[in-house]
Structures are given as structure tokens and as C-alpha cells.
Amino acid sequence: MKKKVVVVGNGMVGYKFCEKLIAKGGSEQFDIIVFGEEPRPAYDRVHLSAYFGEKTIEELTMAPLEWYSENQIQLHLSDPVTNIDREKKIINTHQGISLNYDYLILATGSAPFVPPIPGVEKDGVFVYRTIEDLDMMKSHAAKSKIGAVIGGGLLGLEAAKALLDLGITDTHVIEFAPRLMPRQIDQAGSDILKSKLSTLGIKIHCNKNTQEIAGGDTLEKMVFADGEILKVDMLVISAGIKPRDELAKIAGLEVGSRGGILVNNKLQTSDESIFAIGECALHEHMIYGLVAPGYEMADIVASEIVGNATKEFTGFDMSTKLKLIGVDVASFGNAFAEEPDCQTIIYENKTKGVYKRVNISNDNKYLLGGILVGDAEQYNMLLQTVNNKLPIPADPEDLILGSRGGESGGESGVMSLPDEALICSCEAITKGQICHEVIENGNDTVDTLKKSTKACTGCGGCTPMVKDLIQGILKSQGKVVRNVLCEHFEYTRQELLSLVKIKALKTYDDVLEDLGHGDGCETCKPAVASILASLWNENVLEKGRLTAQDSNDRFLANIQRGGTYSVVPRIPGGEITPEKLIVIGEVAQKYGLYTKITGGQRIDMFGAHVGDLPAIWEQLIEAGFESGQAYGKSLRTVKSCVGTTWCRFGVQDAVSFAIEVENRYKGLRSPHKLKSAVSGCIRECAEAQSKDFGIIATEKGWNLYVCGNGGSKPRHAELLATDVSSEMCLKLIDRFLMFYIKTAEPLQRTAPWLDKMEGGLAYLKSVVIDDVLGLNAQFEADMDALVDTYKCEWKEAVETPEIRKRFVHFVNAPEEKDPTVKFEPLREQIKAEDWNAVVK
Amino acid sequence: MIHLYELFHAMMKPMKNMNNTETMTSWILACRVEDIPENGGACVLLDGEQIAIYNFKKRGEWYATQNLCPHKQQMALSRGMIGSMGEDPKVACPFHKKTFSLKSGACLSGDDYEIKTYQVKVEGNEVFVAF
Structure with missing residues (x-):
């Protein structure tokens, strides 16, 4: 008969333990029985606030019920274990099940810590941990205008985001400590984060001690120790966690004086057949409230009980990077090290809301840790530099400011990491493992790597690094990394456009037949359809082209x-x-x-x-x-201000010129959407400098700006020409647009196109103004042909x-x-x- | 006005009920060949259900699946682009480009859900779905 493993708790860590146990062949040795207190199988609590926005319960669920049955795991939901008879090795549950065990795994997690403030029991006061909590918040939020969160830590700010998502625009965060996220960032970082969050409409109150939650049955206001009062309609308490150790206590297991089930390096409790993992476990005076260490514990215990123990739990790197309400926050290594134990370099830009701090060893050789707020793009590399003791630049400030001028100096980036460097910390995947998958098993895309290693499937923070790594490995193997369209075309977009033109191909089917293979896909179809429209300007829905269009164009x-x-x-x-x-x-x-x-x-x-x-x-x-072609990757609008027709400041007729420009380029299909604007004077009311091509009136004519955009990465347009006539301005736009259409990658807007162009703006000027390629006459003729064939x-x-x-x-x-x-x-x-x- | 197909459909219903076992398939007339664009899909209403039918002319094959994309529960798959991943024919939902195998119904973009697939046959100008 098989031995029995009973898992108490079906949260993220409890689930991960089952997954690891199955992966290690545990189902051959054991019957696995899981008891969960909640009514649904384990879900992703880390991304809980997504439940109010982009994700459904199904998407947040770690694995569907079928997964448990397919793997012969007995899952009992809504049935918490109520006591353990350690002598007889039997557990009893709330619903009356009695079961003996050989190994018992406690993954009971934690509960929100609710401070003993008078009034916490009132209606409208919530905690933030389960789907049920969220559902209750949702129905109360419908009748609430002002919301508050007690606790300015990681979870508290997540809860504040949830309130925003619920439509409560007047949201307050109350923190007892002098700063936000006291475990992760320092005062200066907190100040920057605070001002960033204020611009998003969240009001932050630090150093604030809540004395009473007042009102009738339902809360009405919060009273603070300093005598201030805040009227609120709902309140979320997120002041920390307390480990769920009540079952362990009843069973007589050793627990810490401030909570948590005591475990050794094997995660064994004081009873050797009982293990504790995740947030309920107390290891070396530490409760680990993050998911990555919980997963590591799950892995160690699964290895231990299948008899294949290879490592012990010896603490965990608590470095984190997260996006809080759109603001990057990261802290890594020894974030709080201070002089004289180290040298600290700080960069602060209050206008941009960026704060960076790195702590360097006194001998100037190693990075010890640091904090990033507002821009955490360098997090992965900095963390790797700490963990692998990589050499740092002679001028350590380059770590956060980037190398400015001088030679670039040696290989840097992800390829310089040692094989044992941890790339995905959620799933503990090293660089070596990823290299092996790419080289030996040919898994050279993020999607296939996700399937074979599970890298990037946890928090997703390592995805950019994994992409760089794949590119780096392929390059080092001498494989040319070409930006080909997709598996059906071995050409770049630029090559394909030239070939389609030379061969005078008019439909997607002809292009696939002549230049591609396979049956096409959702990547190459719209790309080719766009090329055909840019070249021939025939109706996109004729001649069987309709099914090559993306849905909006179709x-x-x-x-x-x-x-x-x-x-x-x-x-x-x-x-x-x-x-x-x-x-x-x-x-x-x-x-x-x-x-x-x-x-x-x-x-x-x-x-x-x-x-x-x-x-x-x-x-x-x-x-x-x-x-209006709002559906197409094509010219959208040419926005204008009223200019000289009405405005007392205008110096040119912006509206008339905007209409002329829009009518000239309407219907023009391009690699991505195109936006434009014309402003009648330097005050720039039409916001032309945020457009793909923007025109601003001067006393003498027009200034032309190119390659700007709004969106997630706003970019100011750059000045291409000054004081040009209307006629010249249109010529320059003709050339610029045709050059872009012919050379950009699919779905690449003008700003990244210019970024990737060797020689940058100077080269673009030499092409469209000085005509170094001798193509301008052609560009203008091509554009004229498109304008003439508009329908x-x-x-x-x-x-x-x-x-x-x-x-x-x-x-x-x-x-x-x-x-x-x-x-x-x-x-x-x-x-x-x-x-x-x-x-x- | 009763549509011709609805009338035909109504006639087929009792037959389907008589063959009340899962192994028996009843072929229901769904539409005409020209109703489905070449190398693309369109939606038909059969017995109150929305079925997406695809005319994969490039491969000389026909497929049918549920019209509902399980990701955001949208009735949209018939409007998606079709194509292939390796040898596997697939459809991409227009909303977020989740892709599904037209043969097995499996999600090819790595999610856990899948879609129902149906057999299709074409006789002359008429398209039938095993329902």
C-alpha cells in the first residue's frame, strides 16, 4: 500500500508543493490528499488586484480541478483540518473526515493582521486576501466615494490600487511609519514614490496613527491620534500578516512567540513527520511573506519525502521588483547598508520621479545592494551583479546612470553571467538550464521555454532577460538572428516589401505561394496585407484579401x-x-x-x-x-488648433493646413498607425511634438518635427526642418513617410524606428533633406501615386x-x-x- | 419569414433526438460554401449554438469550432485569422490573439482552456456540421 501525504492548505505554496511532488514522481510512492479552507482551488494571490481589471478567476487559478484528478490528487475544498492526533498520525477535518498520514505538510499560509483599533468590526471595513474579500469589497465599493487603506506596505499599496480599480478615485493610504514600504525602501525612495502616487490620485499620510474607526453600524470616519479626522465610506486594513499557526498550536508543535511554526533547514517542525512551508513557517526568526521562498520550500520538502534530498533551506534572497500602480519599485541585496560599511551612490530626479541608490563595497569592487523607484529597468542586471559578485565598472555610477561616452568596454549584460546565475527566481531556473534548453533542445523562444522550464511563468519579471539570453546564445552559436517575419517567411519586412514590389504580387495568397511556406498566421497576414496596401493601394477587402486582414481591417x-x-x-x-x-x-x-x-x-x-x-x-x-481609418495601421488624424482664423496669438492658418495634410495622407497604410498635428504658433496647443509628424507655425513658415508619440512610452518628436514653406513641408513629409514605410519592421512606430536607425536623426536628415540615397524623387512619386489612387x-x-x-x-x-x-x-x-x- | 436552413434544421431535430447516443453523429446543414470566405471563417447559428466554420482553402480542408473564445468569453473566433503553427492548423482570436488548434481545440498560446471542435463535410455546394 502506498504511503499517504496529507497537505493542509491549498494556496499558492500548497499547490506548488503538489506540482513539485508530482514532477518528482511522488504519485507512484504516495497517495496525495489535499484539504483547502477556501471554496476554490489555489489561485494567484500575488496578482489578486487583477481580478478587478484584466483577469478572470479562471486565469488566476493555478490549475483547474481536472489537473488534480488527472494526477490522482484528492482535493477537499471548503474543508479545513481542525486537529492533528500526532500519536496516531491522524487528522480530523471540519466536515468530519478522519484520515491517517505518513507525512503531513502544513501550508496554512497567513491571515491579515488586524490591529486592535476600536471600530474594526464595523460594516465597510475589509481585509484583502481572498476572492471572497474582493467580492465583498466590490459590492460595497458601488456605493462608496472615499476609500482608505491602513498600511503603506507592499500589500497596502496593492489594496489601494484595487480601490482605484473599483472606481474609488478618492483613495487614501494611512501609514504608521514615517515612510512607505519600510521593509523595501528608504526615506528618500519613499518620498519619490509618495509624490508619484499623489499624481495618480492616491493621497498618502505617513506618521499617522489611527485611533478609532467611528460611525454607526457602518463606518463613517477615521479619527487619528493627532486629532485629525478623515471621512471615509470604506476602509481596507492591510497592516501586515500573521502566520496561520493555530492548528500547529493545538497539535502541540513548537511555534514562535510572535507566531509562525518553527522549522529547521529541512522545513521539519518539532515533529519529524510534519513539515511547514510558506508563510506559516518560521525559519531562523524569519517569516517569508513572498511567493518565491515559499516555492523553494515546497521544492525542498518534495525532494526530501521522495528520498532525493539535495539541498536545505538556508534563507532566501528577499530582493523584489514590482510595479505598484504603474510605478516601478525594486530593492535588492543589502538595500539599507550605510556608510561607513559601504559607499553609497544616489541619483534622484524629482521631476521624473526617479530615485536610484546603490551600495558599493569600500574596496570599490562589489555591488552590495540598492533601491530603485520610478525606473527599475536595471533591476535584473543589478541583482545578478550582487548575487554573482560580478566585477563592477571602474566608475560605479555607471551602474545606474549607464556608461556615458568613452569606449563601451567588454562584454556586458546577461551573457557575462555565470551558468549558476538565477534568472527566474520564482521557479529557480538558472542561466545554465536555459542555455541547455536553447542549445540542446532547441527551445529558442520564450513560449517554448515557458513550457519546458516554467521560466517566466511566475511573476514574469525575468522575461526581458530571458529574451536577451536567447538572442545572445543564438548569436554566440553563429546563428544569424534575423528579424524575419515569422515561421512562414524567411524575410525581414523590408526585404519582403521589395520582393513583393519587384514581383508585382497583389494578394496575400500569391505572396505566400511565391515567397513563403506553410499556411500563414496572425503575424504575417496583417504584415503582408499592410505591405500590399502601402504598395498598390487597392481595396483591402477585394480579391480574397479580406481574410488576410486583422479583424479591425476586415x-x-x-x-x-x-x-x-x-x-x-x-x-x-x-x-x-x-x-x-x-x-x-x-x-x-x-x-x-x-x-x-x-x-x-x-x-x-x-x-x-x-x-x-x-x-x-x-x-x-x-x-x-x-x-476615418481608425481601425487601420494607417494615418489617423491631423489634430489642429484654430491658428490665425480665430486665435489672437496665431501666426499661420493651422486648421487649413491640417485639413490639407490630413486629406493628402488619408487612407495611407503603414507599418503602424500614424498621428499628426498642426499648431498655429509656438504655444503648441495641438501637441504636434507628440506626433509621428508634427508641424508648428513660425513667422516665416513651418517647423517640422518627426518621430514623436504618446502612449506607454511617450517620446518628444525631433526637429527635422525649420521655417519651411507649406509645399516644402509636404515634400519632406512625403519622403519621410515613404522611407519609414519601406524600411520599418512590422508594428514599429516611427520613434523606435528612428531609435534603431544607424546614425539616427542626422542620417534621417541626410536621406530626406540632402538626398544621399538619391531616392527622394522616387519617394515623392510613390506618395503621389498613393494620393491619386485614394478611395x-x-x-x-x-x-x-x-x-x-x-x-x-x-x-x-x-x-x-x-x-x-x-x-x-x-x-x-x-x-x-x-x-x-x-x-x- | 422562415429561413430555408432553419426549416431544414427544424426537420433534423427529431432525428437527432432519436439517435440519442453520443457515438451517432447527425449531420446538420449549416450553410453554403460561398457563405464562408476562403482561408477564413464565419459564424452559423445551429440549434441555438454559435459555431464557427472555416474554409481552409490553402489546405483544401474545412473545420468547425465553438465561436466562443474561452479567454474573455467573446463570440469572436469566426472573425479570427487562420493559419498554421508547424503542421497544426490554427485560429487566432481577434481580441487578444489567443490561438487554438483547429484539429484538437487545444490552446496553442499556452493557456489551460480549450475549444470544442466539430466535424465538417461538404457535399456539392452545401456545408454540413456533425452536431
């Missing part, structure tokens, strides 16, 4: 939550007549659409059923509108029966709309049903 509208589409007619320069405004209103009313002004000075209409699109367009076209895609679609008939949801019931589409009311309009709430 339906000439933007797919939105719920599967309906949004429609954006072109409003060049943002100028529109009252008559046209009325038509937009009428169309939106007729089809029940939600309307919103876009950032590009036009009007978006949301919630259109696919079958209604042709009729909507017909009515818009009738009124003189054209497609409105909507008009062609509604007038061509072959194309129009595809705009239905059910091809066997064309009149019927998708019955699963649901809307909810929102401020006198509608919105799509929340897709995290939908179970169909």
Missing part, C-alpha cells in the same frame, strides 16, 4: 468588448459643420450607439452590431463623411455586393444579431457588459 471598424464595433468618420483637422454634427447624432440615436469625443478631435460611436455597419456607413457617406473604403464596401454580404454575424441567419451582446446603462448612454462578470 470589418473596417474597431472591435470592442462584447464583439460590437466602433465607427469613426474622418473629421479632417477636427473641423466640422453643425449639419454634419447633427447627422452623427442622428446615426448614433438610430442605432443606439455610445458617443465620445476622441483624443484626435473626432467622434467615436460605440456598440454597433456588425450587421448594422453598412447601413451606418451609408447614412454617414450620404452626409459627406468618409472612413473611401466604406463607400466601396457598401457599393460592392460581394464585400457587403460579409457584414453579418450569422451567415445562415443574416438578419439575426449576436444574442450574447449585452449593454449596461452608463450616464444616460450604454457601455459593454463587464467581461469579467460574464459567464456564458
